[in-house]
Amino acid sequence: MLNSRREFLVKSAAAVGTMQVARPAMAVEDKATPDAILSLFKGLPGDVAVKIYAPAVNGKPEFLVELNSAKTMFVGSAIKTFILCEALRQADATDVVQRLKAQQLSLDASVWSLDSAMFNPPNLIGKVSERTALEAMIMHSDNTGTDICLKHVGPEKVREFVTSAGLKSCMIPESTRSLFGYLLGAKDYRTFSWEDLGAAANQTMVNVPMNNVQTMACSADDLVSYYSRALQGGFFKAKETLNEFRRVLSLGDAIWLLPLPLGVSAFVKGGSIDVPGFHALCAPGAMLFDGRWVYFCLTINWEAKDVADPATAGAFAAAASRALSLVKDKLST
Numbered sequence: 001m002l003n004s005r006r007e008f009l010v011k012s013a014a015a016v017g018t019m020q021v022a023r024p025a026m027a028v029e030d031k032a033t034p035d036a037i038l039s040l041f042k043g044l045p046g047d048v049a050v051k052i053y054a055p056a057v058n059g060k061p062e063f064l065v066e067l068n069s070a071k072t073m074f075v076g077s078a079i080k081t082f083i084l085c086e087a088l089r090q091a092d093a094t095d096v097v098q099r100l101k102a103q104q105l106s107l108d109a110s111v112w113s114l115d116s117a118m119f120n121p122p123n124l125i126g127k128v129s130e131r132t133a134l135e136a137m138i139m140h141s142d143n144t145g146t147d148i149c150l151k152h153v154g155p156e157k158v159r160e161f162v163t164s165a166g167l168k169s170c171m172i173p174e175s176t177r178s179l180f181g182y183l184l185g186a187k188d189y190r191t192f193s194w195e196d197l198g199a200a201a202n203q204t205m206v207n208v209p210m211n212n213v214q215t216m217a218c219s220a221d222d223l224v225s226y227y228s229r230a231l232q233g234g235f236f237k238a239k240e241t242l243n244e245f246r247r248v249l250s251l252g253d254a255i256w257l258l259p260l261p262l263g264v265s266a267f268v269k270g271g272s273i274d275v276p277g278f279h280a281l282c283a284p285g286a287m288l289f290d291g292r293w294v295y296f297c298l299t300i301n302w303e304a305k306d307v308a309d310p311a312t313a314g315a316f317a318a319a320a321s322r323a324l325s326l327v328k329d330k331l332s333t
Contacts, residue, residue: 032330034065040319041067045312046279046302049073051220052327053228054294063294063331065323069220072169073301074210075282076271077141079172079218083149084134084248084269085230086158091130092241100131100244105148112194113177116144121194138269139251143176150175165235167226169219171212182214183207183275189214209273209280210301216271220297223284228295231267231286254283258317261325264289276307283320292331296324 041048051069056062091099104127112121118136119128121144130152136145150158155174162170173179174190181192185206209215229235231249233242246267254270268285284297298320302312 032326037065037323037326038067040323041316044300044302044316044319045304046300047071047073048316049220049297049299050323051224052294052296052298052323053224054292054327054331055228057292060292060331063327065327066220069224069297070169072171072217072219073282073299074216074273074278074280075218075223075284075299076216076273076280077146078223078269078271078282078284079170079216080137080141080146080271081226081230081249081269081284082158082162082170082172083146083153084138085235085245086161087130087134087149087153088241088245089161089235090153090157092237094238094240096238096241096244097131100134101129103130103152104128105130105133105152107144107148109194111144111147111151111175113143113147113175114180114197115176116142118142119144119148134248135251138248139253141253141269141271147175147177161235165226165229167218167222169217169222170226171215171217173214173216179214179216182211183209205275205277209275209278216273220284220299223297224295227267227284227286227297228293231293231295249285252285254285258283258321258324260287260321261328264328272313274308277303277305279304279309279312281313281316283317287324287328289328290332294324294327294331296327298323 049069049071050065050067052065054063093099107119107128108125118140119142133145133148136142137149155172158172177192177197178189180197181189183205184200184203186192236242249267249269252268254268255266260266264287266287271282273280280301282299286293286295300316
């Protein structure tokens with residue numbers, strides 16, 4: 001069955017701590033060339049995609065690192081940023097925060113899903129504000145919070161937004177529960193219920209996470225394109241909505257699990273999956289420091305038969321953390 005995303009990421013973060021090794025003293029410029037940064041990811045299994053982009057500003061040239069950036073890959077909960085964006089677009093106004101607080105949404109069996117430590121199904125039931133559900137979706141990657149938000153804004157509306165933004169590679173499921181239902185081979189994944197999910201607890205996966213029916217996929221190119229516009233207000237009318245978008249994304253747990261370098265303002269929604277035979281990690285977002293914006297997406301998809309592969313996850317996370325630290329050091333000098 002599907003392993004806990006939180007457990008997987010915590011193991012990955014713990015593995016990072018065991019992989020810090022002594023490195024010879026080198027100039028930052030030598031260590032932070034595109035080739036040097038990409039070399040950090042050499043030797044990892046499966047498919048790795050990297051895109052790190054800092055636009056030119058104030059006479060300083062752009063900085064760009066790319067590897068397989070056009071390849072569509074499984075990115076897991078990283079697609080939840082699109083749900084957040086569309087929810088805020090629907091509430092876009094100077095009083096967006098008050099609107100999100102006032103909008104009360106149902107928390108019940110219609111939206112309960114796996115991996116929901118914050119909403120803890122089936123023990124919590126009632127109403128929750130849209131703002132709280134959005135925060136749970138990003139901060140804790142709570143899948144019940146995600147399905148609350150998807151049910152409210154409509155998965156078709158999220159897809160319409162993704163299409164209008166020109167993000168041709170990005171795919172989102174009907175809900176996280178529908179995704180689980182499809183992976184488990186349910187006859188009708190769209191009506192896969194909380195009871196069905198419980199009954200399938202010990203079943204094995206039938207369909208692979210990377211598919212063309214129910215998945216969470218995107219390319220590094222599209223995620224970087226999206227973040228470079230969304231974080232500058234390109235999809236909102238009111239500055240208050242942009243402020244709320246940035247605030248919620250600044251809560252993402254991947255910021256500390258990766259981790260990103262200290263001293264930056266960070267906006268990230270990571271994603272992962274960990275099932276026997278297939279694993280994925282994705283860390284997309286942006287960091288701001290010294291007046292420089294750096295947009296990035298770092299993704300790995302690989303095969304391993306065990307239910308978890310913390311060694312590979314830790315190696316990737318260590319490389320990603322090191323790469324972003326090198327970029328920050330280079331562009332700060």
